[in-house]
Amino acid sequence: MKKGLFAGLDVxxxxxxxxxxxxxxxxxxxxxxxxxxxxxxxxQTKNGVVKGLGEGASESDPRMWIDAVEKLFGNLGRSGxxxxxxxxxxxxxxxxxxxxxxxEGRLTRPRAKLWNDFSTLxxxxxxxxxxxxxxxxxxxxxxxxxxxxxxAKIFHMFRHEREAYxxxxxxxxxxxxxxxxxxxxWSGGARVMEPGDTSGMALWNPRTGRWSxxxxxxxxxxxxxxxxxVGPSTETIGKISSALTxxxxxxxxxxxxxxxxxxxxxxxxxGNVTPGIVTVSLxxxxxxxxxxxxxxxxxxxxxxAFCDSTGRHLPLLCVSNLANGYNExxxxxxxxxxxxxKIILKTPPGNSGRLLIPWYTGERTPDVPLAAPIYxxxxxGDFSTNILCRAVLEGHILNLYDGFRRMPITPNEIRxxxxxxxxxxxxxxxxxxxxxDAVPVEGEGxxxxxxxxxxxxxxKETGDHVDLSDLTGTFVVLDxxxxxxxxxxxxxxxxxxxxxxxxxxxxxxxxxxxDPFAIRTQLLSLSVAK
Numbered sequence: 001m002k003k004g005l006f007a008g009l010d011v012x013x014x015x016x017x018x019x020x021x022x023x024x025x026x027x028x029x030x031x032x033x034x035x036x037x038x039x040x041x042x043x044q045t046k047n048g049v050v051k052g053l054g055e056g057a058s059e060s061d062p063r064m065w066i067d068a069v070e071k072l073f074g075n076l077g078r079s080g081x082x083x084x085x086x087x088x089x090x091x092x093x094x095x096x097x098x099x100x101x102x103x104e105g106r107l108t109r110p111r112a113k114l115w116n117d118f119s120t121l122x123x124x125x126x127x128x129x130x131x132x133x134x135x136x137x138x139x140x141x142x143x144x145x146x147x148x149x150x151x152a153k154i155f156h157m158f159r160h161e162r163e164a165y166x167x168x169x170x171x172x173x174x175x176x177x178x179x180x181x182x183x184x185x186w187s188g189g190a191r192v193m194e195p196g197d198t199s200g201m202a203l204w205n206p207r208t209g210r211w212s213x214x215x216x217x218x219x220x221x222x223x224x225x226x227x228x229x230v231g232p233s234t235e236t237i238g239k240i241s242s243a244l245t246x247x248x249x250x251x252x253x254x255x256x257x258x259x260x261x262x263x264x265x266x267x268x269x270x271g272n273v274t275p276g277i278v279t280v281s282l283x284x285x286x287x288x289x290x291x292x293x294x295x296x297x298x299x300x301x302x303x304x305a306f307c308d309s310t311g312r313h314l315p316l317l318c319v320s321n322l323a324n325g326y327n328e329x330x331x332x333x334x335x336x337x338x339x340x341x342k343i344i345l346k347t348p349p350g351n352s353g354r355l356l357i358p359w360y361t362g363e364r365t366p367d368v369p370l371a372a373p374i375y376x377x378x379x380x381g382d383f384s385t386n387i388l389c390r391a392v393l394e395g396h397i398l399n400l401y402d403g404f405r406r407m408p409i410t411p412n413e414i415r416x417x418x419x420x421x422x423x424x425x426x427x428x429x430x431x432x433x434x435x436x437d438a439v440p441v442e443g444e445g446x447x448x449x450x451x452x453x454x455x456x457x458x459x460k461e462t463g464d465h466v467d468l469s470d471l472t473g474t475f476v477v478l479d480x481x482x483x484x485x486x487x488x489x490x491x492x493x494x495x496x497x498x499x500x501x502x503x504x505x506x507x508x509x510x511x512x513x514x515d516p517f518a519i520r521t522q523l524l525s526l527s528v529a530k
Contacts, residue, residue, distance in 0.1 A: 008450025059111035090257035090454035093175025105186030120152035130218035144301025195307035196260035269449030271476035282418035286322035356395030
Protein backbone atom coordinates (compact mmCIF):
# COMPACT_ATOMS: atom_id res chain seq x y z
CA MET A 1 0.00 0.00 0.00
CA LYS A 2 1.31 3.47 -0.87
CA LYS A 3 2.85 5.46 1.99
CA GLY A 4 1.13 8.47 3.48
CA LEU A 5 -0.36 10.06 6.59
CA PHE A 6 -4.12 10.73 6.63
CA ALA A 7 -6.20 12.37 9.34
CA GLY A 8 -9.81 11.99 10.43
CA LEU A 9 -11.68 14.42 12.69
CA ASP A 10 -14.88 13.50 14.50
CA VAL A 11 -16.84 16.46 15.88
CA UNK A 12 -19.46 14.74 18.00
CA UNK A 13 -21.99 15.77 20.63
CA UNK A 14 -19.83 15.50 23.75
CA UNK A 15 -16.33 15.87 22.36
CA UNK A 16 -14.02 15.82 19.36
CA UNK A 17 -11.35 13.32 18.28
CA UNK A 18 -8.59 13.09 15.74
CA UNK A 19 -7.01 9.92 14.32
CA UNK A 20 -3.94 9.89 12.06
CA UNK A 21 -3.16 6.72 10.11
CA UNK A 22 0.09 5.76 8.39
CA UNK A 23 -0.80 3.66 5.35
CA UNK A 24 2.80 2.73 4.66
CA UNK A 25 3.41 1.40 8.16
CA UNK A 26 -0.18 0.07 8.27
CA UNK A 27 -0.76 1.52 11.72
CA UNK A 28 -2.61 4.22 13.62
CA UNK A 29 0.02 6.87 14.22
CA UNK A 30 -1.88 9.12 16.62
CA UNK A 31 -5.15 9.48 18.51
CA UNK A 32 -6.23 12.64 20.32
CA UNK A 33 -9.42 13.74 22.06
CA UNK A 34 -11.08 16.81 23.56
CA UNK A 35 -14.00 16.73 25.99
CA UNK A 36 -16.04 19.90 25.66
CA UNK A 37 -17.20 20.02 29.29
CA UNK A 38 -13.74 19.48 30.77
CA UNK A 39 -11.39 21.02 28.20
CA UNK A 40 -13.50 23.99 27.09
CA UNK A 41 -15.32 25.06 30.28
CA UNK A 42 -15.88 28.60 29.01
CA UNK A 43 -18.80 27.27 26.93
CA GLN A 44 -20.59 25.99 30.07
CA THR A 45 -21.88 22.72 28.66
CA LYS A 46 -23.08 19.50 30.18
CA ASN A 47 -22.43 16.52 27.92
CA GLY A 48 -21.55 19.03 25.21
CA VAL A 49 -24.89 20.86 25.39
CA VAL A 50 -25.47 24.39 26.69
CA LYS A 51 -27.03 24.21 30.14
CA GLY A 52 -30.34 25.72 31.20
CA LEU A 53 -32.17 25.94 27.85
CA GLY A 54 -35.34 24.26 29.04
CA GLU A 55 -37.14 21.05 28.27
CA GLY A 56 -36.70 19.74 24.74
CA ALA A 57 -33.94 22.16 23.74
CA SER A 58 -30.45 20.85 22.93
CA GLU A 59 -28.02 23.38 21.51
CA SER A 60 -24.29 24.11 21.31
CA ASP A 61 -22.14 27.07 20.32
CA PRO A 62 -20.46 26.23 16.97
CA ARG A 63 -17.42 28.22 18.06
CA MET A 64 -16.83 25.49 20.65
CA TRP A 65 -16.31 22.98 17.86
CA ILE A 66 -13.76 25.23 16.17
CA ASP A 67 -11.89 25.70 19.46
CA ALA A 68 -11.93 21.92 19.95
CA VAL A 69 -10.46 21.32 16.48
CA GLU A 70 -7.74 23.92 17.10
CA LYS A 71 -6.94 22.29 20.42
CA LEU A 72 -6.66 18.91 18.69
CA PHE A 73 -4.35 20.40 16.05
CA GLY A 74 -2.17 22.00 18.73
CA ASN A 75 -1.83 18.74 20.62
CA LEU A 76 -1.11 16.89 17.37
CA GLY A 77 1.74 19.29 16.58
CA ARG A 78 3.33 18.60 19.97
CA SER A 79 2.98 14.82 19.60
CA GLY A 80 5.90 14.22 17.28
CA UNK A 81 3.69 13.35 14.29
CA UNK A 82 4.94 15.04 11.13
CA UNK A 83 1.91 17.24 10.48
CA UNK A 84 3.44 18.46 7.21
CA UNK A 85 3.21 14.90 5.85
CA UNK A 86 -0.57 14.61 6.23
CA UNK A 87 -1.84 14.32 2.67
CA UNK A 88 -5.59 14.53 3.23
CA UNK A 89 -7.97 15.20 6.11
CA UNK A 90 -11.64 14.26 6.41
CA UNK A 91 -14.32 15.39 8.86
CA UNK A 92 -17.03 13.34 10.52
CA UNK A 93 -19.76 15.38 12.19
CA UNK A 94 -22.76 14.71 14.38
CA UNK A 95 -25.69 14.66 11.98
CA UNK A 96 -28.58 17.11 11.58
CA UNK A 97 -27.21 20.05 13.60
CA UNK A 98 -27.98 23.46 12.07
CA UNK A 99 -25.33 26.19 11.75
CA UNK A 100 -26.47 29.54 10.32
CA UNK A 101 -24.02 32.10 8.87
CA UNK A 102 -24.40 35.52 7.27
CA UNK A 103 -22.55 36.63 4.12
CA GLU A 104 -19.46 37.59 6.14
CA GLY A 105 -19.32 34.20 7.88
CA ARG A 106 -20.70 35.39 11.21
CA LEU A 107 -23.19 33.30 13.15
CA THR A 108 -26.72 34.65 12.73
CA ARG A 109 -27.85 32.34 15.50
CA PRO A 110 -25.36 32.01 18.39
CA ARG A 111 -26.17 28.36 19.00
CA ALA A 112 -26.80 25.36 16.77
CA LYS A 113 -29.81 23.15 17.38
CA LEU A 114 -28.55 19.57 17.67
CA TRP A 115 -29.84 16.18 16.57
CA ASN A 116 -31.42 15.53 19.98
CA ASP A 117 -33.36 18.82 20.14
CA PHE A 118 -37.10 18.05 20.46
CA SER A 119 -38.38 21.64 20.31
CA THR A 120 -39.53 21.49 16.67
CA LEU A 121 -42.47 19.09 17.00
CA UNK A 122 -44.95 21.71 15.76
CA UNK A 123 -42.79 22.48 12.73
CA UNK A 124 -42.68 18.77 11.83
CA UNK A 125 -46.46 18.62 11.94
CA UNK A 126 -46.90 21.74 9.85
CA UNK A 127 -44.41 20.65 7.19
CA UNK A 128 -46.05 17.24 6.91
CA UNK A 129 -49.46 18.86 6.47
CA UNK A 130 -48.12 21.24 3.83
CA UNK A 131 -46.61 18.32 1.90
CA UNK A 132 -49.95 16.49 1.90
CA UNK A 133 -49.39 14.00 4.71
CA UNK A 134 -46.86 11.36 5.69
CA UNK A 135 -46.98 9.37 2.44
CA UNK A 136 -46.53 12.50 0.34
CA UNK A 137 -43.63 13.63 2.53
CA UNK A 138 -41.84 10.30 2.11
CA UNK A 139 -42.29 10.57 -1.67
CA UNK A 140 -40.71 14.03 -1.52
CA UNK A 141 -37.67 13.41 0.72
CA UNK A 142 -37.56 9.65 1.37
CA UNK A 143 -38.09 10.29 5.08
CA UNK A 144 -40.71 11.53 7.49
CA UNK A 145 -40.20 14.84 9.27
CA UNK A 146 -38.57 14.23 12.65
CA UNK A 147 -37.55 16.71 15.33
CA UNK A 148 -34.01 15.40 14.95
CA UNK A 149 -33.80 16.29 11.27
CA UNK A 150 -32.70 19.67 9.97
CA UNK A 151 -35.73 20.85 7.97
CA ALA A 152 -37.84 21.49 11.05
CA LYS A 153 -34.94 23.34 12.70
CA ILE A 154 -34.77 25.73 9.74
CA PHE A 155 -38.56 26.17 9.78
CA HIS A 156 -38.47 26.84 13.52
CA MET A 157 -35.94 29.61 12.90
CA PHE A 158 -38.11 31.02 10.11
CA ARG A 159 -41.19 31.09 12.36
CA HIS A 160 -39.65 32.23 15.64
CA GLU A 161 -36.38 34.03 14.81
CA ARG A 162 -37.25 35.69 11.53
CA GLU A 163 -34.73 38.51 11.71
CA ALA A 164 -31.86 36.02 12.19
CA TYR A 165 -33.29 33.80 9.45
CA UNK A 166 -33.42 36.69 6.98
CA UNK A 167 -29.79 37.61 7.73
CA UNK A 168 -28.68 34.02 7.08
CA UNK A 169 -26.86 33.46 3.80
CA UNK A 170 -25.78 29.85 4.39
CA UNK A 171 -27.19 26.95 6.35
CA UNK A 172 -24.56 24.32 7.14
CA UNK A 173 -24.61 20.96 8.82
CA UNK A 174 -21.92 20.45 11.45
CA UNK A 175 -19.30 18.77 9.30
CA UNK A 176 -19.90 21.22 6.42
CA UNK A 177 -19.25 24.08 8.87
CA UNK A 178 -15.95 22.51 9.95
CA UNK A 179 -15.00 21.96 6.29
CA UNK A 180 -15.73 25.63 5.59
CA UNK A 181 -13.43 26.60 8.46
CA UNK A 182 -10.66 24.21 7.35
CA UNK A 183 -10.68 25.54 3.78
CA UNK A 184 -10.51 29.21 4.71
CA UNK A 185 -13.77 30.18 6.47
CA TRP A 186 -14.80 33.73 5.55
CA SER A 187 -11.72 33.98 3.28
CA GLY A 188 -13.11 31.65 0.64
CA GLY A 189 -14.01 28.52 2.57
CA ALA A 190 -15.77 25.75 0.65
CA ARG A 191 -19.55 26.14 0.64
CA VAL A 192 -20.65 22.62 -0.27
CA MET A 193 -22.55 19.61 1.06
CA GLU A 194 -22.43 15.88 0.18
CA PRO A 195 -25.14 13.19 -0.09
CA GLY A 196 -24.58 11.26 3.16
CA ASP A 197 -25.14 14.00 5.72
CA THR A 198 -27.49 15.94 3.42
CA SER A 199 -29.91 13.01 3.21
CA GLY A 200 -30.57 13.49 6.94
CA MET A 201 -31.94 17.00 6.46
CA ALA A 202 -35.40 15.84 5.27
CA LEU A 203 -35.12 18.40 2.45
CA TRP A 204 -33.14 16.31 -0.04
CA ASN A 205 -34.22 12.97 -1.47
CA PRO A 206 -31.58 10.18 -1.26
CA ARG A 207 -33.41 8.13 -3.88
CA THR A 208 -33.54 10.86 -6.55
CA GLY A 209 -30.50 12.86 -5.45
CA ARG A 210 -32.48 16.11 -5.62
CA TRP A 211 -33.77 18.79 -3.31
CA SER A 212 -37.52 18.72 -2.74
CA UNK A 213 -38.85 22.01 -4.06
CA UNK A 214 -42.19 21.28 -2.44
CA UNK A 215 -40.79 20.92 1.08
CA UNK A 216 -38.32 23.78 0.63
CA UNK A 217 -41.11 26.11 -0.45
CA UNK A 218 -43.21 24.92 2.49
CA UNK A 219 -40.48 26.37 4.69
CA UNK A 220 -39.72 29.45 2.59
CA UNK A 221 -39.48 29.96 -1.20
CA UNK A 222 -36.20 31.80 -0.57
CA UNK A 223 -34.61 28.90 1.33
CA UNK A 224 -33.01 27.36 -1.77
CA UNK A 225 -30.59 30.30 -2.03
CA UNK A 226 -29.36 29.61 1.50
CA UNK A 227 -28.51 25.93 0.85
CA UNK A 228 -25.05 25.02 -0.50
CA UNK A 229 -24.80 22.78 -3.57
CA VAL A 230 -24.51 19.03 -3.04
CA GLY A 231 -21.30 17.58 -4.45
CA PRO A 232 -19.95 14.01 -4.48
CA SER A 233 -18.93 12.37 -1.20
CA THR A 234 -16.06 10.63 -2.99
CA GLU A 235 -13.96 13.69 -3.88
CA THR A 236 -11.95 16.35 -2.11
CA ILE A 237 -13.38 19.88 -1.88
CA GLY A 238 -10.18 21.93 -1.70
CA LYS A 239 -6.98 22.39 0.27
CA ILE A 240 -6.38 23.38 3.85
CA SER A 241 -6.26 27.12 4.48
CA SER A 242 -3.00 29.07 4.56
CA ALA A 243 -3.87 30.22 8.09
CA LEU A 244 -3.90 26.63 9.37
CA THR A 245 -0.79 25.82 7.36
CA UNK A 246 1.09 28.63 9.08
CA UNK A 247 -0.32 28.01 12.55
CA UNK A 248 -0.10 24.23 12.81
CA UNK A 249 2.42 23.13 10.18
CA UNK A 250 0.15 21.43 7.64
CA UNK A 251 1.41 21.23 4.08
CA UNK A 252 -0.28 23.75 1.77
CA UNK A 253 -1.03 20.75 -0.45
CA UNK A 254 -3.03 18.93 2.25
CA UNK A 255 -6.42 18.16 0.77
CA UNK A 256 -9.77 18.33 2.55
CA UNK A 257 -12.11 15.45 1.80
CA UNK A 258 -15.85 16.06 1.37
CA UNK A 259 -16.45 14.52 4.79
CA UNK A 260 -19.78 13.12 5.99
CA UNK A 261 -21.98 12.40 8.98
CA UNK A 262 -20.74 10.40 11.93
CA UNK A 263 -22.91 7.41 11.07
CA UNK A 264 -21.53 7.21 7.54
CA UNK A 265 -17.97 7.24 8.84
CA UNK A 266 -18.70 4.91 11.75
CA UNK A 267 -19.77 2.40 9.11
CA UNK A 268 -16.33 2.64 7.50
CA UNK A 269 -14.59 2.71 10.89
CA UNK A 270 -16.24 -0.60 11.80
CA GLY A 271 -15.54 -2.26 8.44
CA ASN A 272 -19.21 -2.08 7.45
CA VAL A 273 -18.53 -1.63 3.73
CA THR A 274 -20.19 -4.73 2.30
CA PRO A 275 -23.86 -5.81 2.57
CA GLY A 276 -24.67 -8.20 5.42
CA ILE A 277 -22.75 -6.46 8.17
CA VAL A 278 -24.68 -4.33 10.66
CA THR A 279 -23.08 -1.68 12.85
CA VAL A 280 -24.66 -0.99 16.22
CA SER A 281 -23.39 2.11 17.99
CA LEU A 282 -23.94 2.32 21.73
CA UNK A 283 -23.51 5.84 23.03
CA UNK A 284 -25.57 8.92 23.81
CA UNK A 285 -28.01 7.57 21.25
CA UNK A 286 -28.26 4.07 19.84
CA UNK A 287 -28.00 3.44 16.13
CA UNK A 288 -28.09 0.43 13.83
CA UNK A 289 -27.27 0.63 10.13
CA UNK A 290 -26.03 -1.36 7.17
CA UNK A 291 -24.68 -0.68 3.68
CA UNK A 292 -27.01 -1.45 0.76
CA UNK A 293 -26.58 -1.05 -2.98
CA UNK A 294 -30.13 0.25 -3.45
CA UNK A 295 -32.07 2.77 -1.34
CA UNK A 296 -34.49 1.45 1.26
CA UNK A 297 -37.45 3.78 1.77
CA UNK A 298 -39.50 2.87 4.85
CA UNK A 299 -43.17 3.78 4.27
CA UNK A 300 -43.51 4.69 7.96
CA UNK A 301 -40.39 6.84 7.97
CA UNK A 302 -39.04 5.08 11.06
CA UNK A 303 -35.94 3.79 9.28
CA UNK A 304 -33.97 6.73 7.97
CA ALA A 305 -33.17 6.61 4.26
CA PHE A 306 -29.60 7.87 4.09
CA CYS A 307 -26.86 7.74 1.51
CA ASP A 308 -23.49 6.48 2.68
CA SER A 309 -20.16 8.16 1.87
CA THR A 310 -19.14 5.79 -0.94
CA GLY A 311 -21.97 6.25 -3.44
CA ARG A 312 -24.27 3.63 -1.94
CA HIS A 313 -26.99 3.71 0.73
CA LEU A 314 -27.12 3.43 4.51
CA PRO A 315 -30.59 2.75 5.97
CA LEU A 316 -30.35 3.69 9.62
CA LEU A 317 -32.30 3.34 12.81
CA CYS A 318 -31.68 5.78 15.64
CA VAL A 319 -33.13 5.72 19.15
CA SER A 320 -32.62 8.79 21.31
CA ASN A 321 -32.57 6.89 24.59
CA LEU A 322 -29.62 4.66 25.34
CA ALA A 323 -26.87 5.94 27.62
CA ASN A 324 -29.26 8.16 29.58
CA GLY A 325 -31.27 5.45 31.33
CA TYR A 326 -28.23 3.29 32.04
CA ASN A 327 -26.07 6.14 33.37
CA GLU A 328 -28.86 7.50 35.56
CA UNK A 329 -29.49 4.06 37.07
CA UNK A 330 -25.81 3.76 37.98
CA UNK A 331 -25.89 7.21 39.57
CA UNK A 332 -29.11 6.74 41.57
CA UNK A 333 -28.17 3.24 42.77
CA UNK A 334 -24.49 4.14 43.32
CA UNK A 335 -23.23 1.38 41.00
CA UNK A 336 -20.09 0.95 38.94
CA UNK A 337 -20.07 -0.65 35.51
CA UNK A 338 -18.57 -3.73 37.13
CA UNK A 339 -21.35 -3.82 39.74
CA UNK A 340 -23.94 -3.69 36.96
CA UNK A 341 -22.32 -6.57 35.06
CA LYS A 342 -22.19 -8.75 38.18
CA ILE A 343 -25.87 -8.08 38.89
CA ILE A 344 -26.86 -9.08 35.36
CA LEU A 345 -25.16 -12.45 35.84
CA LYS A 346 -27.49 -13.09 38.80
CA THR A 347 -30.73 -12.13 37.03
CA PRO A 348 -32.75 -14.23 34.55
CA PRO A 349 -33.17 -13.31 30.86
CA GLY A 350 -36.70 -12.02 30.30
CA ASN A 351 -36.73 -10.52 33.82
CA SER A 352 -39.62 -12.81 34.84
CA GLY A 353 -42.11 -10.87 32.72
CA ARG A 354 -41.04 -7.39 33.81
CA LEU A 355 -40.41 -5.01 30.94
CA LEU A 356 -39.19 -1.43 30.65
CA ILE A 357 -39.86 0.81 27.65
CA PRO A 358 -37.06 3.36 28.21
CA TRP A 359 -38.47 6.48 26.60
CA TYR A 360 -36.97 8.83 29.19
CA THR A 361 -36.70 11.98 27.07
CA GLY A 362 -39.12 11.38 24.24
CA GLU A 363 -38.11 9.02 21.47
CA ARG A 364 -37.01 9.30 17.86
CA THR A 365 -37.81 5.71 16.86
CA PRO A 366 -40.68 5.25 17.18
CA ASP A 367 -41.49 8.91 16.61
CA VAL A 368 -42.91 9.89 20.02
CA PRO A 369 -41.26 13.18 21.09
CA LEU A 370 -43.56 13.54 24.11
CA ALA A 371 -43.12 9.96 25.35
CA ALA A 372 -42.34 8.90 28.91
CA PRO A 373 -40.90 5.61 30.25
CA ILE A 374 -43.22 2.67 30.90
CA TYR A 375 -42.69 -0.02 33.54
CA UNK A 376 -44.78 -3.11 32.74
CA UNK A 377 -45.32 -6.18 34.90
CA UNK A 378 -43.78 -4.65 38.05
CA UNK A 379 -45.34 -5.43 41.43
CA UNK A 380 -44.90 -2.87 44.26
CA GLY A 381 -41.90 -4.75 45.62
CA ASP A 382 -40.17 -5.22 42.27
CA PHE A 383 -38.22 -1.98 42.08
CA SER A 384 -35.06 -3.54 43.48
CA THR A 385 -31.62 -2.84 42.09
CA ASN A 386 -31.29 -6.31 40.54
CA ILE A 387 -34.64 -6.18 38.73
CA LEU A 388 -34.11 -2.62 37.52
CA CYS A 389 -30.65 -3.40 36.17
CA ARG A 390 -32.01 -6.27 34.07
CA ALA A 391 -34.96 -4.11 32.95
CA VAL A 392 -32.70 -1.25 31.83
CA LEU A 393 -30.34 -3.54 29.91
CA GLU A 394 -33.09 -5.42 28.10
CA GLY A 395 -35.30 -2.34 27.67
CA HIS A 396 -32.69 -0.30 25.82
CA ILE A 397 -31.66 -3.18 23.57
CA LEU A 398 -35.26 -4.20 22.86
CA ASN A 399 -36.08 -0.59 22.00
CA LEU A 400 -33.24 -0.60 19.48
CA TYR A 401 -34.23 -3.99 18.07
CA ASP A 402 -37.90 -3.08 17.74
CA GLY A 403 -36.99 -0.44 15.17
CA PHE A 404 -34.29 -2.55 13.54
CA ARG A 405 -36.73 -5.34 12.67
CA ARG A 406 -38.15 -3.08 9.94
CA MET A 407 -34.87 -3.25 8.02
CA PRO A 408 -34.80 -5.67 5.08
CA ILE A 409 -31.75 -7.54 6.33
CA THR A 410 -30.78 -10.61 8.29
CA PRO A 411 -27.35 -9.71 9.67
CA ASN A 412 -24.35 -11.97 9.18
CA GLU A 413 -22.54 -10.16 11.96
CA ILE A 414 -23.08 -7.16 14.23
CA ARG A 415 -20.11 -4.83 14.72
CA UNK A 416 -20.34 -2.93 18.00
CA UNK A 417 -18.91 0.51 18.64
CA UNK A 418 -19.42 3.17 21.29
CA UNK A 419 -18.99 3.38 25.03
CA UNK A 420 -20.78 0.19 26.06
CA UNK A 421 -19.34 -2.18 23.48
CA UNK A 422 -16.70 -3.47 25.90
CA UNK A 423 -19.35 -4.61 28.36
CA UNK A 424 -19.76 -8.39 28.34
CA UNK A 425 -23.43 -8.23 29.32
CA UNK A 426 -24.33 -5.62 26.69
CA UNK A 427 -22.54 -7.65 23.97
CA UNK A 428 -24.18 -10.93 24.98
CA UNK A 429 -27.67 -9.48 25.25
CA UNK A 430 -27.35 -7.83 21.83
CA UNK A 431 -26.24 -11.15 20.34
CA UNK A 432 -29.20 -12.92 21.97
CA UNK A 433 -31.87 -10.37 21.00
CA UNK A 434 -30.58 -9.72 17.46
CA UNK A 435 -29.79 -13.46 17.01
CA UNK A 436 -26.40 -12.83 15.41
CA ASP A 437 -22.76 -12.80 16.41
CA ALA A 438 -21.85 -9.52 18.10
CA VAL A 439 -18.23 -8.37 18.15
CA PRO A 440 -16.79 -5.09 19.47
CA VAL A 441 -14.57 -3.02 17.21
CA GLU A 442 -11.46 -1.52 18.71
CA GLY A 443 -10.45 2.06 17.98
CA GLU A 444 -12.16 5.36 17.42
CA GLY A 445 -15.09 4.54 15.12
CA UNK A 446 -16.08 7.63 13.18
CA UNK A 447 -12.70 9.37 13.43
CA UNK A 448 -10.93 6.26 12.11
CA UNK A 449 -13.56 5.97 9.37
CA UNK A 450 -12.88 9.58 8.38
CA UNK A 451 -9.14 8.91 8.14
CA UNK A 452 -9.72 5.78 6.04
CA UNK A 453 -12.07 7.68 3.73
CA UNK A 454 -9.47 10.45 3.36
CA UNK A 455 -6.87 7.87 2.27
CA UNK A 456 -9.30 6.13 -0.10
CA UNK A 457 -10.31 9.39 -1.80
CA UNK A 458 -6.73 10.69 -2.00
CA UNK A 459 -5.38 7.53 -3.61
CA LYS A 460 -8.29 7.49 -6.05
CA GLU A 461 -7.67 11.09 -7.07
CA THR A 462 -3.92 10.58 -7.49
CA GLY A 463 -4.31 7.47 -9.63
CA ASP A 464 -3.23 4.94 -6.99
CA HIS A 465 -6.63 3.40 -6.37
CA VAL A 466 -6.96 1.26 -3.24
CA ASP A 467 -10.09 -0.75 -2.43
CA LEU A 468 -11.81 0.60 0.63
CA SER A 469 -12.24 -2.96 1.89
CA ASP A 470 -8.44 -3.36 1.81
CA LEU A 471 -8.05 -0.26 3.97
CA THR A 472 -10.67 -1.36 6.47
CA GLY A 473 -9.23 -4.88 6.50
CA THR A 474 -5.88 -3.40 7.49
CA PHE A 475 -6.98 -0.85 10.09
CA VAL A 476 -10.28 -2.08 11.56
CA VAL A 477 -9.54 -4.42 14.46
CA LEU A 478 -12.22 -6.73 15.84
CA ASP A 479 -12.00 -7.66 19.52
CA UNK A 480 -12.38 -11.40 18.98
CA UNK A 481 -11.89 -12.13 22.68
CA UNK A 482 -15.20 -10.38 23.33
CA UNK A 483 -17.14 -11.87 20.42
CA UNK A 484 -20.48 -13.21 21.60
CA UNK A 485 -22.66 -15.79 19.93
CA UNK A 486 -26.40 -16.09 20.65
CA UNK A 487 -27.00 -18.51 23.51
CA UNK A 488 -29.54 -21.16 22.38
CA UNK A 489 -31.08 -21.33 25.87
CA UNK A 490 -31.93 -17.60 25.71
CA UNK A 491 -33.46 -17.46 22.24
CA UNK A 492 -36.93 -18.77 23.05
CA UNK A 493 -37.31 -16.35 25.96
CA UNK A 494 -36.16 -13.34 23.97
CA UNK A 495 -38.36 -14.20 20.99
CA UNK A 496 -41.40 -13.91 23.24
CA UNK A 497 -40.02 -10.82 25.00
CA UNK A 498 -39.52 -9.13 21.62
CA UNK A 499 -43.19 -9.77 20.83
CA UNK A 500 -44.14 -8.36 24.22
CA UNK A 501 -42.16 -5.17 23.64
CA UNK A 502 -43.67 -4.73 20.19
CA UNK A 503 -47.22 -5.29 21.45
CA UNK A 504 -46.87 -2.91 24.39
CA UNK A 505 -45.20 -0.21 22.29
CA UNK A 506 -47.99 -0.42 19.71
CA UNK A 507 -50.79 -0.31 22.31
CA UNK A 508 -49.49 2.77 24.14
CA UNK A 509 -49.20 4.61 20.82
CA UNK A 510 -52.82 3.83 19.94
CA UNK A 511 -52.01 1.25 17.29
CA UNK A 512 -53.45 -2.20 16.80
CA UNK A 513 -51.40 -4.97 18.29
CA UNK A 514 -51.38 -8.25 20.18
CA ASP A 515 -52.47 -8.44 23.80
CA PRO A 516 -49.37 -7.70 25.93
CA PHE A 517 -50.90 -9.36 28.99
CA ALA A 518 -51.38 -12.63 27.10
CA ILE A 519 -47.82 -12.48 25.78
CA ARG A 520 -46.49 -11.83 29.28
CA THR A 521 -48.30 -14.96 30.45
CA GLN A 522 -46.49 -16.96 27.74
CA LEU A 523 -43.18 -15.49 28.86
CA LEU A 524 -43.84 -16.36 32.50
CA SER A 525 -44.79 -19.93 31.56
CA LEU A 526 -41.60 -20.37 29.58
CA SER A 527 -39.47 -18.89 32.36
CA VAL A 528 -41.00 -21.26 34.93
CA ALA A 529 -40.52 -24.23 32.61
CA LYS A 530 -36.83 -23.42 32.26
